[in-house]
Amino acid sequence: METTxxxxxxxxxxxxxxxALLAVTxxxxxxxxxxxxxxxxxxxxxxxxxxxxxxxxxxxGSSRLLHFAATAGVIWLLILFSLTLGDYFTRDRxxxxxxxxxxxxxxxxxx
Amino acid sequence: xxxxxxxxxxxxxEQFETVEQQRSAAQLGMWVFLAxxxxxxxxxxxxxTVYRSLYPQTFATASHHTEVxxxxxxxxxxxxxxxxxxxxxxxxxxxxxKRLVWLLLGTAFLGVVFMAIKGIEYHKDFVxxxxxxxxxxxxxxxxxxxxxxxxxxxxxxxxxxIHVIVGIxxxxxxxxxxxxxxxxxxxxxxxxxxxxxxxxxxxVWIFLFPLMYLAGHR
Numbered sequence: 632m633e634t635t636x637x638x639x640x641x642x643x644x645x646x647x648x649x650x651a652l653l654a655v656t657x658x659x660x661x662x663x664x665x666x667x668x669x670x671x672x673x674x675x676x677x678x679x680x681x682x683x684x685x686x687x688x689x690x691x692g693s694s695r696l697l698h699f700a701a702t703a704g705v706i707w708l709l710i711l712f713s714l715t716l717g718d719y720f721t722r723d724r725x726x727x728x729x730x731x732x733x734x735x736x737x738x739x740x741x742x
Numbered sequence: 743x744x745x746x747x748x749x750x751x752x753x754x755x756e757q758f759e760t761v762e763q764q765r766s767a768a769q770l771g772m773w774v775f776l777a778x779x780x781x782x783x784x785x786x787x788x789x790x791t792v793y794r795s796l797y798p799q800t801f802a803t804a805s806h807h808t809e810v811x812x813x814x815x816x817x818x819x820x821x822x823x824x825x826x827x828x829x830x831x832x833x834x835x836x837x838x839x840k841r842l843v844w845l846l847l848g849t850a851f852l853g854v855v856f857m858a859i860k861g862i863e864y865h866k867d868f869v870x871x872x873x874x875x876x877x878x879x880x881x882x883x884x885x886x887x888x889x890x891x892x893x894x895x896x897x898x899x900x901x902x903x904i905h906v907i908v909g910i911x912x913x914x915x916x917x918x919x920x921x922x923x924x925x926x927x928x929x930x931x932x933x934x935x936x937x938x939x940x941x942x943x944x945x946v947w948i949f950l951f952p953l954m955y956l957a958g959h960r
Contacts, residue, residue, distance in 0.1 A: 660956035704777030
């Protein structure tokens with residue numbers, strides 16, 4: 632019988648890879664890599680998400696239309712992030728006004 | 743569609759020509775829904791990104807107050823449940839009713855275990871006065887920034903938890919229907935579609951785990 636799902640072996644391999652990546656994320660959380668902690672954590676999360684999407688959600692081998700719909704969600708997410716962060720990180724640059732990022736960490740009062 | 747082919751394919755609704763067409767319409771619908779879910783959670787992830795970039799030190803300190811062991815175990819549980827879900831879809835496609843029912847129940851059970859552990863965590867957070875509001879107690883610097891972290895922690899894990907609960911209800915419903923043999927006679931699309939939803943909920947947690955529990959090394 633022709634199937635659209637993969638053989639169990641594929642799912643168990645994916646599972647093993649996901650668990651291994653979880654172990655890496657977890658253990659790297661105890662190592663000080665400075666700002667690279669976040670970079671590594673996000674890189675691993677994205678890899679895990681891709682594994683789930685490709686094999687569990689059958690993006691691998693599904694139609695272009697589904698690829699398009701799935702990618703659309705990610706693209707709109709990137710638009711949401713880039714426009715908002717573009718504003719937050721560049722607001723009032725060069726002016727004398729205090730930007731949120733210039734408020735010191737220890738500032739704990741009302742604004 | 744002529745009446746003859748309707749009798750041959752009793753699961754096809756009248757607006758579709760074939761089972762295959764109906765199945766791809768359902769898949770597309772689910773993926774479009776998941777795209778809106780990406781943006782639903784995306785707003786909260788964006789808020790997290792903005793505030794973490796503003797208060798990196800406090801977010802790292804606050805993150806150390808979360809239960810990383812329980813969070814890590816829960817990540818493993820969800821990843822394993824997704825594996826069972828994927829196997830359930832295969833069992834449905836291969837028309838193995840017994841295996842399908844057990845795999846659906848197993849997936850739902852792991853969801854329940856996840857929620858139980860999350861409940862223990864929330865209880866600990868509550869006892870330790872980490873719930874934002876008038877009872878929030880913070881012994882380190884920048885209380886208001888730490889409160890923002892915990893507001894996001896509860897909002898994001900809470901929204902995720904609601905999704906898990908919905909998923910459990912869907913899986914249990916499917917298990918009952920599967921027991922009645924609804925998905926093992928050539929029509930397994932509902933199992934497949936529910937699987938997409940369950941995997942999506944898993945993916946959200948894949949991002950929540952490092953951001954909530956491992957912000958700044960321990």
